[in-house]
Amino acid sequence: xxxxxxxxxxxxxxxxxxxxxxxxxxxxxxxxxxxxxxxxxxxxxxxxxxxxxxxxxxxxxxxxxxxxxxxxxxxxxxxxxxxxxxxxxxxxxxxxxxxxxxxxxxxxxxxxxxxxxxxxxxxxxxxxxxxxxxxxxxxxxxxxxxxxxxxxxxxxxxxxxxxxxxxxxxxxxxxxxxxxxxxxxxxxxxxxxxxxxxxxxxxxxxxxxxxxxxxxxxxxxxxxxxxxxxxxxxxxxxxxxxxxxxxxxxxxxxxxxxxxx
DNA sequence: TATGTATGGTAAG
DNA sequence: TTACCCTACATAA
Numbered sequence: 001x002x003x004x005x006x007x008x009x010x011x012x013x014x015x016x017x018x019x020x021x022x023x024x025x026x027x028x029x030x031x032x033x034x035x036x037x038x039x040x041x042x043x044x045x046x047x048x049x050x051x052x053x054x055x056x057x058x059x060x061x062x063x064x065x066x067x068x069x070x071x072x073x074x075x076x077x078x079x080x081x082x083x084x085x086x087x088x089x090x091x092x093x094x095x096x097x098x099x100x101x102x103x104x105x106x107x108x109x110x111x112x113x114x115x116x117x118x119x120x121x122x123x124x125x126x127x128x129x130x131x132x133x134x135x136x137x138x139x140x141x142x143x144x145x146x147x148x149x150x151x152x153x154x155x156x157x158x159x160x161x162x163x164x165x166x167x168x169x170x171x172x173x174x175x176x177x178x179x180x181x182x183x184x185x186x187x188x189x190x191x192x193x194x195x196x197x198x199x200x201x202x203x204x205x206x207x208x209x210x211x212x213x214x215x216x217x218x219x220x221x222x223x224x225x226x227x228x229x230x231x232x233x234x235x236x237x238x239x240x241x242x243x244x245x246x247x248x249x250x251x252x253x254x255x256x257x258x259x260x261x
Numbered sequence: 262t263a264t265g266t267a268t269g270g271t272a273a274g
Numbered sequence: 275t276t277a278c279c280c281t282a283c284a285t286a287a
Contacts, residue, residue, distance in 0.1 A: 003268050051269075069269045070281045086281065102281040104270065153270085160268050207268075228268085247276085248269085264286075274276075 002067040004050055004158020005201025008126045010073055011048035012202065014055070014098065017075070018043040021093040028083035028090055034108045035089055038063065043093075050121045050157025060111050063089075068104025075099075121157040125194040126202065132191040139179040139187065146182055147175030147250060159194065162228045165251045166209040167194060169227040174257040175250050181260055227251050 023043050027035035038057065045056040055063040065071075076097045083090050089100040100106060109117070122138070123130030138155055139146070149155050150164040159167075168175050171190055173182070182190075201207050208224045227233070230240050233253035242251045 006268080067269080068280055069267060071269090072281080088280095104280055151269090162268050249267095262287080265284085267282095270279090272276100272278085 002051060002069075002071065003160035003163055003198075003201070003207065004048075004124060004126055005198045005207065006205075007051050007053050007067070007158070008048040008198075009202045009205055011046040011053055013075070014043075014046040014053075017096040017098070018055075018091070018093055019045055024092045026083075026090050028087040029085055032088050032106050037108070038091075043091075049118055049127070050124045050153055051160070052117060052121070054114065062109050062114050064105055064107050064109045064114070064117065065100065065103050066105035068102070071103035072101050073098060074101065120154055122153065122155040124157040125191060126158060126198050132188060135191070136182070136184055136187045139182055142179050144179055145176045146173060146179045147177075147245060149179040151246070151248065156194075158198065161248050162207050162225065163194065163197065163209075165228040166197070166207070166226055168257060169251075169253065170209065172257050174254065174259040175245070175252055177260045227253060 021043055023038060023041055025035045025038035025041075027033065041057050043055060044058055047054040047056065051066060053065040053067075055065070057063070067073075076099075077095065080092075080097045083099060084101075086101050087099045088103055088106050091098045091100075123132065123135055135156055139149055142149060142155075144152075147164065147168065150159050150167065151161070164175075167190055170193060171186065197207070197209055206224060208219060209226055210219065210224055227240060228251050230251065232238070233240055233256055235253065235256045238253055238255040240251055241254050242249050244250070
C-alpha cells in the first residue's frame, strides 16, 4: 500500500480522529517500549512528508513512522479486536483505535532529528510548498536515469514503484533515459500529472492512473493502472517488459517508451 | 508447512 | 551489488 498518497491519507485521517484528544498508547508486541511514555498525552498533530508520517506531542517530540514495504495501519471504531502479537503500536481515544503493524521505523525523535529527516527529503508533490523547478535543476545535474531519479526520495519525496512506472509510461519515456534528457516543460507536465494522480490517491486510497470515466470506486483492480504489472501494453498491444533495477521491478513498453541515450 | 511475493529502505561488502 | 529488516496473504506441496 505505501507510496506517498497512503501516508498523506493516513495523516489526514489520524489528524481528524485523534488531534486534540488524549491518547491511550501501548505496544502489544513490546518492540516499541516508548509507547508507555505516550500514554495519556494529548495528540497534537499528524504530519506527512513523502513516505514519512509524524505524530506531534505537546513537548514537540514526535513519533516517526515509516511503513517500509509492508507496514500498515488498521483502524477500528467498534468491536475492537485484541491486538495480534505483531501490533507494534496501538493508539486509542474514545472513538477510534489504531493499530500499527510491521513498520520499518517507529521511533521517538526530537525537533532537530525531525528537521534532519525533512532536510534529506526532496519536494513532495502532495505538499503545496514543493518546488518542481528545484527537482528539474537537480535532474539536469545528475548522471542517473530518470527511472532511478524518480525513486530517490532526496530528489522527489513520495513517489514509489507504481507511480514511477505509470508516469514514465504516460510520458512515453524509457526508464533508462538519462534524467538530464528531460526537458523543463516536459518535467513540469510530469510533475503536474504526479500531483493530480497522488491527490486522487489520497482521496480514493488507491493508485489510479487510468481515465476515471467510470467513478473511481467502480474501477476493478486491473482497470486502475496502465503498465505496472501488466502483461500487454494498453497503447500498442506489445508485450510489456519487466526487469530488476536496484532491487525493484521496472515495467515498461519498449515499443512505446523509446530508449534514449 | 513451505514458498513466493509486495506500492521501501539501509548497511555492509 | 548483496543481504537483510519489517508482515500478511496466496498458492503449492
